[in-house]
Amino acid sequence: MRPLSFRSDELRSLLLRNKIATLDELKQALGTSVNVTVFRKLKPLGYLTSYSHRGRYYTLRDVARFDDAGLWSQEGVWFSRFGTLLASAEAFVNRSLRGFFADELARALHVEVQDTLHQLAQQQRVAREIVSGRYLYTATERAIRGGQLLTRRTVEAVPTAADASVLQVAEKELKASFLLFYSLLDEQQRRLFAGLESLKLGRGGDRRLADFLQLDPHTVSRGRQQLLAQEVEVERTRRTGGGRVPVGKKRPK
Numbered sequence: 001m002r003p004l005s006f007r008s009d010e011l012r013s014l015l016l017r018n019k020i021a022t023l024d025e026l027k028q029a030l031g032t033s034v035n036v037t038v039f040r041k042l043k044p045l046g047y048l049t050s051y052s053h054r055g056r057y058y059t060l061r062d063v064a065r066f067d068d069a070g071l072w073s074q075e076g077v078w079f080s081r082f083g084t085l086l087a088s089a090e091a092f093v094n095r096s097l098r099g100f101f102a103d104e105l106a107r108a109l110h111v112e113v114q115d116t117l118h119q120l121a122q123q124q125r126v127a128r129e130i131v132s133g134r135y136l137y138t139a140t141e142r143a144i145r146g147g148q149l150l151t152r153r154t155v156e157a158v159p160t161a162a163d164a165s166v167l168q169v170a171e172k173e174l175k176a177s178f179l180l181f182y183s184l185l186d187e188q189q190r191r192l193f194a195g196l197e198s199l200k201l202g203r204g205g206d207r208r209l210a211d212f213l214q215l216d217p218h219t220v221s222r223g224r225q226q227l228l229a230q231e232v233e234v235e236r237t238r239r240t241g242g243g244r245v246p247v248g249k250k251r252p253k
Contacts, residue, residue, distance in 0.1 A: 195223025
């Protein structure tokens with residue numbers, strides 16, 4: 001008896017149409033009850049497994065539209081350019097400018113990461129150190145970890161952005177005050193101020209500040225790098241001889 005022949009085209013059509021699918025849906029489309037058969041047909045298509053929902057969903061690399069952070073979501077299911085949740089958390093920590101507290105990484109990845117970070121630390125794939133009374137997860141490479149800790153401690157030492165709800169100020173008014181203050185600064189001060197606020201925001205801060213302040217992201221990045229390297233030009237904002245001309249006393253004729 002001739003063995004059954006299964007075609008990968010059935011799986012590709014389903015995933016192009018629905019974007020994501022569970023293993024049961026893939027087996028139904030292929031007409032098999034064997035998991036191995038599905039994965040054998042998925043492999044040449046270039047598939048991805050979700051890092052959320054316990055890896056229950058699948059998609060194609062051709063379908064995923066990753067954002068700048070390397071993430072993509074469909075119907076609340078999250079996929080990562082880096083693969084699994086373990087690999088994604090490791091990549092985020094290693095690429096971060098200031099490391100991650102667990103709650104920060106959970107917001108960035110949109111899933112709980114406490115157990116994942118604990119596992120990575122046990123496997124020595126990330127390092128951790130107590131900062132401000134909490135575990136900060138950083139890269140294991142000494143030079144990168146040192147820079148992350150320095151940046152984090154610098155940011156923790158300065159006041160954080162004001163919370164409109166605490167101040168009982170409307171968010172619209174808070175933004176208007178932010179822009180008014182920004183408009184009063186000179187060119188270097190604007191660049192450094194944008195760089196400082198970007199540090200507070202963490203990953204993606206350069207782009208968010210650039211969009212809000214209508215700046216080139218490279219300008220924000222330059223300000224951030226100047227602050228971290230402490231390469232700031234201390235100079236007069238107003239050139240010598242500038243300002244109001246002094247008025248002498250008028251003598252009566």
